[in-house]
Every structure is written in C-alpha cells, then in structure tokens.
Amino acid sequence: MTHAEGFDEVHILWISEGMSCDGDTVSVTAAGQPSIEDVVGGLIPGLPKVHLYNKVLSPTLGGEEFLAPFRAAASGELEPFIFVLEGSVPNEKINGDGFWSSFGNHPDTGEPLTLNWWLDRLAPKAWAVVAAGTCAAYGGIHAMAGNPTGCMGLADYLGWDFRSAGGLPIVNVPGCPVQPENFMETLVWVLQHAAGEAPPPPLDDKLRPQWLFGKTVHEGCDRAAYYEQADFAKDYNSPKCQVKVGCWGPVVNCDVPKRGWMGGVGGCPNVGGICIACTMPGFPDKFMPFMDAPPGGNLSSTLIRPYGAFIRRMRGITNATANVEPKWHHNREVLTSGYDPRWRP
Template identity: 85%
Template sequence: MSTDSGTHDAAPGPGGSGEHGGFDEVTILWISEGMSCDGDTVSLTAAGQPAIEDLVLGLVPGLPKVNLYNKVLSPTLGGEEFLAPFRAALRGEVAPFILVIEGSVPNQDIIQGDGYWTSFGNDEVTGEPLTLNWWIDRLAPKAWAVVAAGTCATFGGIHAMAGNPTGSMGLADYLGWEFRSQGGLPIVNVPGCPIQPENFMETLVWVLHHAAGTAPPPPLDHMLRPQWLFGRTVHEGCDRAAYYEQADFAKDYNSPKCQVKVGCWGPVVNCNVPKRGWMSGIGGCPNVGGICIGCTMPGFPDTFMPFMDEPAGGSLSSLLIKPYGAFIRRMRGITNAAVNREPKWRRNEPALTSGYDPYWRA
C-alpha cells in the first residue's frame, strides 16, 4: 500500500510547499522490525476515524498526499522492491518523510562478536543483515517526524522486562529524550499493547496537518504521549468508577462493579480506552470485564505484575473510602427508594387529592 504524508518546516523540501507553507506530499516509512509481534500494524487496520485507506486515498480534507510503506500493508512481493523507498531515503532522495518505528529497540552493543537481535534487509555490498539500530541511526536524523507506535516502541514493553537478554528499550531511550526531528518535533509516542487504532490515526492525522501547515505541533506530555488522549486516567472514563466511589467492589470477574480489588490499575493509568472503546467504539478492557494492566505506561509490564493481584495502594485506598462509600451508598439507597414511588395523589377516587385549588373559585 502506498501513501504520502506531509511535513511542515521553515523551508519545504522536495514534497513541495502548500498554500499554508507546509508540504503537499509526504512519505511514511514504517519499520516494524523492532522486537514486537506486528500487533500494532494489525490493530491499525481496524481504524475507522479515519481508516488507513482514507489516508492513502486522499479522502481526508486538508492533508498532504500520503505515501505509506508498511510491510504488512504493502502490495509488493517484498525484498528489494519493498526496501527501495527506505534505501532512497538513506540517499536523501525521499523527503520529507515520517519515520514510524514499531517494536522495541534491542541493544546491539551488548552482543560480543557476531550476531544481531533483529534486522531489516541486507547490506547491498556484503549481503550481511542490516540491524534495526543501523536503520534508526541513519533515518531518524533525516526524518521530518519520528513516531513510535505501540508500547514496545515507546517504552520497551514486554521485550524490555527485567531479566531480558536483549537490553531492549523504547525509541526515546535509544535516541535520547531530547531528540528533535528535522521538523523540530520530539518523538511522538503512541503507547498501547497494541495501539488503540483511533488513537494512533488521530495522532498521525494531527502530525500530517502540522506537516501541511494547518495545525500547530501536537501537544505531548512529559512522556511524549499525546496529551488529549492520555491526559486522563482509565478510572476517570470508566463506567465502573461510581462503584469505587461507593466502595462497592467486585469479588470476581463476573461482577459489573469496580475491579480494583481483583487487580485493576485503572485509577492510576493514563489511557482513554474505556471512553473510546477498542473498535468502532465497542470494547475497552474494563468495559468488557477485563482489568486494566497498565499497558500504556512506561513501567509496563514489570510495575503492574502479577496482573491478577490487588494493586499496591489498592488496599489502603479501598479501606479509606469504605466508611465514606458505605454511608453514601446507604443514603443514595434511601433516596433511590423514595424517588421510586409515585406521588400519593395519583389515585382513582372521587375526591381530588393533588392539592389543586384555583384561586379564582368562590
């Protein structure tokens, strides 16, 4: 699948400048050869607001023409045909371009002697595999924007767990948190295991509007996540949050009540999935009876394991809220019972008991 994406810079490059001083055409080079399962690309195909097809076909108003190169979505047979735009970018023949990295970045320096953790194509002269690190080192400094797709790419994820032999890390850990692209942007982190499809597409569209010169840079938090998507906690958007307030906790996973006591980390995890759902507004972990295991967070998964145990602090917070919640639940129960009765004057009797008394009557 081929699409173009635009970049925004003081001096527009080969993509040409649009009416707002941005770019008319941009290329997206997506490398998913990081330590991952390609789940982020698979999740991306479920996006609908907009769909990746809409981006490729130019159906989103105001965006540059987008050329997308992603191995899962590519119509090529692979091999050198697929690698051609990536090699062209190395030679400076593709600009502007957005580099998307999927999967965590292993540490090649810890390997003593021959070998590599993951590769993407071969050296044209020696035939030796080219590591992911080799590509990042050469493409990231040339990219107009760099986007990390999924928790593995943003923070290291599962492959960066304690005890791993690969030394895996997130893209910002590898390039440095102060890294700035050719477009003056920091790395844009869109975490999720995998990415929530609309979250990623919404972020990409914002970056493309910025490339077109029609929007400011996307606002990011201190972990380089889009603020408007990750500025609130799971708990703040959860349908079960009122049960927490009333200290009414689930004891098993079949209950519709708050799941903090059975392992949910929602009160402290930055994620919007309960509000947004997963596909077409449907799903989202707590919405369908699952606990939040913190997959959008920098410490995932180590900080949140073992997943089914009550979170640290959960015992204290639930204990403190218990007397308040019990009182509130009781008071609301009394009021609920009161407002679930019909007024006493609604009776089929000869005398009017509603209190109706026109003042003009003698």
C-alpha cells in the first residue's frame, strides 16, 4: 500500500545465511534507541507498518511457514520490502560439486537453494538493500586471506554501482558485530525515507552512513588526551592511550567510543580493549596481528613524545596554580578582593 509520499506498510526480509555467526542479529536485539520491538510494534512516529522476517526473531516454527514471504518476494508477489543480508557472500562458482551456503530447498527438486540464488532474485526487487555487519558489507573474517570459499561483501557481489528498486545504493552498516543502535538508527532512516518522511540516508564512498562513520575511533575516545600528551599504556590494565599495545583507533571510522555498546555503556576502548578495525573494508587482513602496535603507531608516538612531554609539564604547572584558592578567601577584618564600594556619579 502506498500514499502520495511513500509506503504505509513495508516488509523486512532478513537473511542470515551468508557466511556468518548470526552475531549481528543477536547484537541488534540489544538496541534501545530505538529497539527492534519499538519499530515492529509501530511505536516510532512516522514509520510505515513493519513486518519483520528474521529466523532468530521469528515466531514461526520454521520450515515452509518461515520461507513463505521470501518465496513470495522472489516471485514478485510481496512488495515493497527491504532486504537485509547478514553474513558474507560465498563464490558459488568455485563450490565444486556442492554448495557453500543455502537457504531452504527448491520446491520441485528438493535441492538446496544457495544464498546467491536468493540474492539474484531478491536484491533487484527490493526497495532497499541493507548489509548488516562487516561480513555482509565487506566480507569480514570469512573473506580473509586463505579462505576456500572466495567470500566477498554484498557490494562486491552485486556491484558497487548497484541500485535497488527504490533507487538506493546498498546501505552498509559494518561492525563485528554491528553496534545495535547504529543498525537500528540506519534502518529507521531507511524506513522514514520509504514513508516519504525523510531524504535518502547520506552515505560515504564505502556506502556507510556518514553521520555514524564520518569520524575516527580516536576522535571520540576518552583516552585520546593521553595520546596528545605522549602518555601511552604499556599493558591492558592502564587507562591511558593504547596505541602502543595494538589499538588502530586513530585511523578507523567508527563511533563506538562515543556511543558505547548497550545503553551508552561499553565499547572496545572504553572498557580497555584495543580497536582492531572491525568496521573497515580491509578487516581483518590489513590489521593483523591484532596485539602488535600499528606500523604508524611507533612513528607517531615517537614524534609526539617531546611535544607531549612539554605539554604535560606545562599543564601540570597550570593545574597546580588552578588548584589554589584566590588569596582574598580569608576571615580577616579587611576586604582584599579588589571590590571598590565607592559611589561614582
């Protein structure tokens, strides 16, 4: 159903049969601003009515009952729908005599239907296509060097110039797993656009939401001031900057230090974990081994050392003077604050 500006009702078809651990679905269940329950329950003003089909969150018993809306969408009998993929896309051209990943069986032959079969039929018909998590967005762990499946991200499979039936590029929301509110906030924007209440979500050249991934981990990190002062952690128990013990935060596009993980609490550097760059297209290959200092970390920390030491010393002096009360705070019989009570014409 549609009205003049957009849709009154939208289906969300979520397939997690990519090469995946289902961690993105599990993560999204922790979202609170908004929660998936609020969206499906119609509690967000301006959104169309939403029907969600996700195997982890489905009330069905599975099997054909669960597959019914996916089969209907593939045959053009269910629209409009937003297609969400979780997990990386294997290369079925190199599967030998078998298959890498399947989702249901063919009703006539009983043979497994590969993920790629579904992608070929659902993605072009979808009003919008969303990649949930780094595996779906860029291939992730399953696509690292040495993998036998030839895994790739959704844009690598469909093409980076792909446009959905609604005229949108693929919307990538990376993370391993995806940060709950990052995904739900993006999904709500797409739904608002579908309802005619908002413009398309702004994306960067890697198809990530700009407002979420436009800054680096370092720019939002509580530990960043220690870096400026060349005060680096030597182990993971320290509250100081972790760049010398393996953190890639200064070059990674992610908002987790500012946003937290659940209810604004947590997030890798916030709880003493290094950033391993899980939102980046080059993850994990370009950022391994994880516990080693990044190549640029040694150089930058060496260059900033004299500046940081000087700044730290100067701030220490200023801090000492700022921790002294003004001299006119006393209990004597004379006013020494400089206040002049004389009347002036």
